[in-house]
Amino acid sequence: MYLLSIDLWLILEKAILVAGIVGLSFFIAMYTTYAERKVAAWLQDRRGPNRAGPFGIFQPLADGGKLFFKEEIIPLSSNKFLFILGPALAMITALVASTVIPWASPFITEGGNVIPMQVADVDMGILLVFGIVSVGVYGIMVGGWASNNKFSLLAAIRGASQMVSYELPMGMALIAVLFMTGSLKMSEIVSSQIQNGWHVMYQPLGFIIFFICALAECNRTPFDLPEAENELNFGYHQEYSSMKLGFYLFAEYINMFISSAIMATVYFGGYDIPFVNEASWGLSPFWMTFISFSVLMIKICFFLFVFLWIRWTIPRFRYDQLMNLGWKKLIPLALINMVITAAVMLWLNK
């Protein structure tokens, strides 16, 4: 009856981890909205929000509260079920993708139990992320279609085709990494980087391609065509108001957070501290886990900053430019990168 016996400790452990990660995602997303406004202001020689609390740090709470109390409008001609499903899907897919990321080095209890700081170390790790990100398209599609509005539908179609076409070079850039690790498991990807050095050193081109595609997947500027404010009246979430709109916007920030985490994990060594062997410091397990977690967070925050920085620098691409860049530039580059990596790997292993 082994199959029926349930390890309650495991469930508790995972439940705490899940709650922690979801809470963290929300917290980071909240403060990314604040950081977005602050960084935008700084890059434009302004000061940014500074009224709510010291340095305006309660601004996200005020924004969230405002969204909750706004009037909620569901258009009469919309499909109500799908209209509500849209933002829910966007949010769920954004949150689910964080399951396979190893957030810190495993925590070793005094009894010798190893608690991985990862909700699920599934064998197909990174592939799962791709699958979930692909489902994320439905959030946009369903929302745009259910609004029964031409602009929303147009934007949703744009968004869907954009995400589908940028998944290709993203996946190809990643295949080159998988050649080096030989595993799809996120924990193995990290541990191979701890041993052999970060992937970004071997795969700079692959990283750039991955990064550009991540921008496109998160619908961030310069690829924010699905929600192009001045062409499509906010795109697929035009008919949304109140917290449903908030969910769409929030899901975008969580997506940013998760894709930053994936980039840090896949290319920048995850929770690894560069140039040092932290295992030799002889720290207590708690501090080891804490430090490795902080290191990952620093990397993530750096990527988040770059996301914001890019948004307030580069204007939006035209749609044909977007497609040209995706299909005619990034895919060939990713293919070349893949072939070269394969050839070098073969040559080295001979």
Add this chain to the structure above:
Amino acid sequence: MQLTNRAKQVDRKPMTFLESIYLWNIVKGMGITISHLFKKKATINYPEQKRTFSKVFRGLHVLNRDAEGRENCTACGLCAVACPAEAITMEAAERLPGEEHLYREEKYAAKYEINMLRCIFCGLCEEACPKDAIYLSETFAPANYGRKGFIYKKNDLLIPHPIKEKEAYEKALGGRVVINK
């Protein structure tokens, strides 16, 4: 026809491969934006910090008193005539015996109103006044919920009493108003 020598020929060469990836130009642009992160912000945090007005700033009107606290205004109406926006209304009254400590001359303004929504703060009233009775101060009309709130009555305009409310008087003076000799 060439008007200036600043015109630049537009480069219409097709983009090279590196240019068509946009990467290098994007990096350059990001360098420009990040440099702004460290620049001094021009913004003044208004309620906490206030910018100093120029010496000739023309703000809210003040009805002046002399050193003994008597109103200077004699309701001659020259300011109302000079006013291009027709913002000033007044009614004159005769000073009664026993009111010498209130009004400097035998005629005074019983009612004196300035509509701040009409006023263009040109300062012509200040120039027209023969009695040094009206000045434009360094403050500006605060926001209000109704139009009526912008019609400033005599009580709103009068400078505080120089003897009874010395501090408020000096503050209102602000180094601008010349005390009547």
